[in-house]
Amino acid sequence: MSAKIIKNLDEIPTEIIETDLLIIGGGNAGCFAAYEAKTQNPSLRVTIMEKAHISRSGALAAGMDAINTYLREDKGETPEKLVKWSRAQMGGGPIREDLALSNAEILNETVDLLEEWGLPIVRDEGGQYKLRGRYDISIQGEQLKPIMAEKAMEAGAQVLNRVAATNLLIEGERCIGAMGFGVRDGKFYVIRAKATIVSTGGACGIYKSPVTDYSGSHHQTWMCPFNVGTGYAMGIRAGAEMTSLEQRWVAVRTKDFCGPVDTIAVGYGCLMINGKGERIMEERYAHVGGEKAPRFFRLNAPMNEWLEGRGPTYVDTRVLDPEEAKDLRTDLLNERPTFVLFLASLGIDITKEPVEIYGSDPYIVGGHTGSGYWVGIDRMTTVPGLFAAGEAAGGSPNKFVGGCGSEGRLATRGALGYLKKVSLPPADSAQVEQEKKRVFAPFLRGPEFDGINPVEMEERLQRLMDEYAGGVHQFYRMNEERLVQALKHIRKLQDQAELLYAGELHDLMSAHEVIDRLNVAEVLVHHLLFRKETRWPGWQTRMDYPEVDPKLDCFVESVRDPKTGEVKVFTRPYEQLIPGDRTKG
């Protein structure tokens, strides 16, 4: 298909599939959602729409070395405590404590399920899961994703691999499925479903990565670069309400190579030090809790050191003995194998030399921060029939692997409750035709078209976001005027998206990925503009409003009008369910 050039829309076959529950995105949350659905009701038709191949798709493609949230009851951990901790990590929030609680309650179940499925989890002498940190447990998760995928398939979910979702099917107010195209077979897919769960992961590649200057390593990112926020974008285009996008996640990564630092620092107690050899957290952040400081402080710390002339910054791996160093790298092989290769390619012995660290580009990831869809306790978004789980669902941060999986199951439960009540309305062919036209437009323009190649636009967007909307090269700092400027450019790009062309189906996918990124970026900037304060330095550093504004102790929400395309930003109040000092975990 990709070989021959299609000139005419009618040449493209349309595949219409009817199902009960559609799951967009077969990652962690998606697989769990499917499994839950089929176990609750085996007769249910469950369809997973997966852009890649389910066995190695999404953020877990390379594997995982730890499940960051597990409650050791024997250590007196409770869902409440986890939520408190999570709230404190967010500098006191606001977070959706109702969501976080419901999630925390089934967290252990989910993890135990994973072990039963064949995920090796390290146990300590007591036969309990071995902790490394307060909630982290070590796993040997090289096969984590394949295991999840197999279970979802065994359960009997229909998997559409290599089908990229492009838009939701909307019937009046309600979502009745989604549309997309086959990245391999080039067909146009219309999947009609009583209920739809969006679990497409977060948004990566909105900003320029600090490592992109090197050829062949544009995707040196922390988040999976193939998660481009399609889930958010589809919701935004459909007029769904988004929350807290301004909570941009930035991670501390090893320099030059986006390797994980938490594993090293949290898991193995190698502290962050600066060029002068001072322990950064103790020196600069004692007032907010030192090593225990809220996450955004930690994540922003290294970049601040650079900014204030105390770079370079390191994690001090010299405290490790060779045995630990080996264990450490074994863990890394599970999560980011090439980081181990990277160390080898520097030829350094980490027990003798510390590993350099640096900030990453900002991401929108609802599994880590609170950004994403605004959902009810049943995980239904503001669009009836559309549910969100994992990184896609906002409000409850620090979900990570276990939490996202659990939320997949919760979303399914919500969806099952919903789809009992509804039936499928007849298809609206006008909407389908219009979308088909939109989807294949870049492809029909063909490779010879005098227009814009998706990669060009992607890089343009990433640079402008980096410079105007507080990217890593600007040390995450921003101000009103720059954000307005960013918005101006994004609008221009959105106009010029008409000029995107694609020679192959893969390029067509890239084209839609960049279009999706534009939607997310636009709304994101609106959020950043609205929060005229600096509540989470690093994630959201307003040079023009450096202080916390108590009036903004609330959720910032946005809705984009599907007709006019103009974005309305408003707030929702924060409800504290778990009493006590919000900043104490």
Added chain:
Amino acid sequence: MVLAEDPIPKVFSCVQCGRCSSGCPVAFESVHTPRKVIRFLQMGLLEEAGKSPFLWLCAMCQACTVRCPRRVEVAEIMLGLRRWGIERKWVRKDLWYYMVFKEMIEKRGKISELRLGLVAALHKIPLHPIEDAILFFKLWRRGKI
């Protein structure tokens, strides 16, 4: 040519069907047929083979090689055996002329008829001076010398 060093290995696939001989235009002038020569080789009677007069009758027409059901390269072997014979001085007397001829070419790259004549003459012991003189005269009359 490989065979020159060792003509033997290739001959064992021969099944003695005799097609080489029956197809051979000259075999019947000879006491040996090509089949027999090959047989000698199979039996390790190298000298018999090497001395066989057939070798020098063979016209290299390849009829045998073409007809052989076992792909034995009969003609090639005959050629090889000739060289053998020469190396091992099995070559029969009346071949001296070719030798002289060969040596001359090797030495000078050309033939001097006079010298060839003389050497030839010397080979004939006892000498026949009168006949030679007459022959010489005739040749000179016709401008051959």
Added chain:
Amino acid sequence: MIPKVIPKVGIFIYDAGGRLSRAIDLAEVVQRLAKAKNVTRREVFNNLEAPDPISSIQEDLRAGRLNRILWVGRFPDARRRRIEGELTAAGLNPYLQEWCDLEEQGIGRGDFDRAVQAQKAIILIQMALARTRLLAPLMPLEIPAVDAALIIGGGVTGLHTAASLADLGKKVFLIEKESGVGGKVAALRRLYPLICDPHCGLEFALQKLEKSGRVEIHTLTRVKTLAGSPGNFSVRVEKQPRYVDEQKCIACGECITACPKEIQAGNTFPLAGDFSNRGQQVWNPNGLEKAIHQARPLAYPSTYVIERQHCPPECRECQKACPTRAVELEQTASELEFKAGAVLIATGWDPYPLTRVEEYGYGVYPNVVTNLEMEHISEEPPDLQEVGFIQCAGSRDERYLNYCSSVCCSITLKQVLHLKEKRPGVRCYIFYQDIRTSGFDEELYQRVKSLDQVIFIRGDPATVKPEENGRLRVRAEDTFSGKELDLHLDLLVLAGGMVPSEGSRELAHLLKLPQNSYGFFEAHLPCHPEESQRTGIRAGGACRGPMNVVHSIESGHRAAFDVLPFLSGTVRLEPTYPVLNLTKCDKCKRCMEECPYASFYFDGNGFPVPDLAKCRQCGNCVGSCPLFAVSLGHFTVQQVASQIQAIKSGFLGKEEPVVLAFLCKNDAYPAAKGAAESGLPIPPNVFFIKVPCAGSINNAFIADALGFGIDGVLIAGCQDDQCHYVKGNQLVKTRKENLAEKLQKMVIEPQRVRFESLEIRDSRRYVDLVTSYIAELKKMGPNPFKT
């Protein structure tokens, strides 16, 4: 999803006559197994005949205290079968029992330290235990099947085989491409050694199958497609029109008289090349016949056939003449479908086209003829003085046919005898390389030898030259006397060879049946002639290779015998067939490619599915899968992996190498077993796992072994081309090579993986092999993954 059953394993160690306790401390072994997971009972007993333990085990089984049994030790086969029976009676699936013979692994062999032997024994038991935990109950499969056979080819083989199958009460569909049955044999005039008429044998077969009424004969018919699987093939055939209604035609001959069109008689006997007509004119005075004529080669069915291409336009004479309205000039080709449990191929042979052997001038000189033509000439020979026969004309000749057709010598002798009967005065020259009259055919040879004026000349002519008087000049060397002969012959007969009949290649392609380099249908191995590579499809007769009539018929029957299991109404399958884990399968089709029996097909979603009836359960698919998603019923990937994981590679200390051997159950395993039985010292460093075929070893197993620090992996399979499953050993070798290259990259000695061919009685060699390998590994140093 299937409910999870918690395994409850009972380990029973049979210390036959204290043999085990002499070698190892059983008490310690049992005590070491105390902590083993999922084990509810562990006992040592030394009297098999005492009611215990069997009865108590039966109780435990019934009470659900046990659901898997691991027998350790050496059991007499008969006793073993009885135990299986007794426990099956107690409700235990036979596949939930595991047998772990410590002695065949070398326990109690050679004078090795008791403690070391005990440790090895424990590891062996733990390996078996790990496997036992993962055992699953299996049920044999029964597939309903058709009790009809399809026979392709109505020659002497096809007819006789059909008749015999009909006798057995099987329905037979027999299809023949010619207009009548009989094949080549019908074209012969005499059969040796009796010099009798072959038609009587054919007639006999025909009457037999007439009587049975269970044989459907379809002439002018060829196979178009074959679908389905053994026991349930469905075959589509195409039937060419004969323009005469077989039901109505009474073969009265009116039409023939009426027919205005005379044509050259076709192959009443087969002729090579384009000279058939000439052959007719010269040797067959009435070489003409009508466009409508009898079926041939044998006028059975006894109805006529019209060669439409010869009919004059608009001519309907035959139709007018026919008293029974049998002529139907509007007939067209039709398609039929048969359901058959098995397919027999008896497509026979064709004469080698002697026109290719240019030096003998066949087709150029009218009086150079083939031995088949001679069949008829010798029947009514013209006036002849000197006749030459050239044996191996084009045969045993690298330029043409490299094999011996095995019948030509006898045929020539037969023809000489026959000719001399009719024309005693004829002088015959027989040019030959060797006269091959094996068995009783020797008698023929002696009879001919006793005749005078028959000269055997050991030596073949090279060329044939014509003479003015129409005779042939042939020169040959009599290799005995070395004398040159110069002969003048009236007739030269070329004894040409046999080649697979026309259309064999197409058929082979259609049935996916392998052919040998000469195009004859392949038998599997000398030791397994019964195994064609396509289950339920067998070739018999001359399409398997040159053979005479007797052997053809026998071969046909043999073939029929081998496919009988698929003609019995049900196909029974052992439950150890391959199972694919579709959640892992990536549709890469490697299993499909590497299956020696082409038993995989695609399901609706493009997943490969094994056709269980075709499958021989060799497990080559298990080895082929890069995602190890294929397992055999009683040989699952997880079972093997668990066994490997149970091996403690360090149990002899880091320096002392440990070898894991994968032994093919056909040859290598018996060799190892034999080694133990003949008391050879088997070093404690080696553990073996029995596999269905070397080809069933997945590289992942080797990776596991190396990962767990095992120093060397020995793969023992059959000799090349001797693999019971055709090519398992080649497959595993190529996989191993591929892995070796990777190991090199990983800075691991590729010698740590080794393939060896073992023959079934190579016991001594097995021991030497293992011992030397261990020494070699010791030099190499420990596997870097060993801890």
Added chain:
Amino acid sequence: MPPKVDREKCDGCKVEKEPLCEQVCPGDLMTLGEDKKAYCRMARDCWDCMSCVKICPKGAMETRIPYQIGYHGAKLIPLMGTNTITWTLIDINGKVERFHYINRGSLD
């Protein structure tokens, strides 16, 4: 960082519908070239998750660190077992290190 394909070893999975690396790549980056050998269609887009390296049945894939960020010669070679994985790590000074652990099933 693109996986390097050993063109000698790669058999394009015998040019089946899709080679395994193409099937598994989360970024839809691996594909077959004219010569029926796999290649990475866009080097810059690879996340070096090594899924392709792990799945390649011919061991024809290798992940390399671009020279711009790491020195030449380091290698990381995974070998997949049924429930285990081993890694061989070779650094630029030729120092070899081994890692082996269970990636499926329980650890006791």
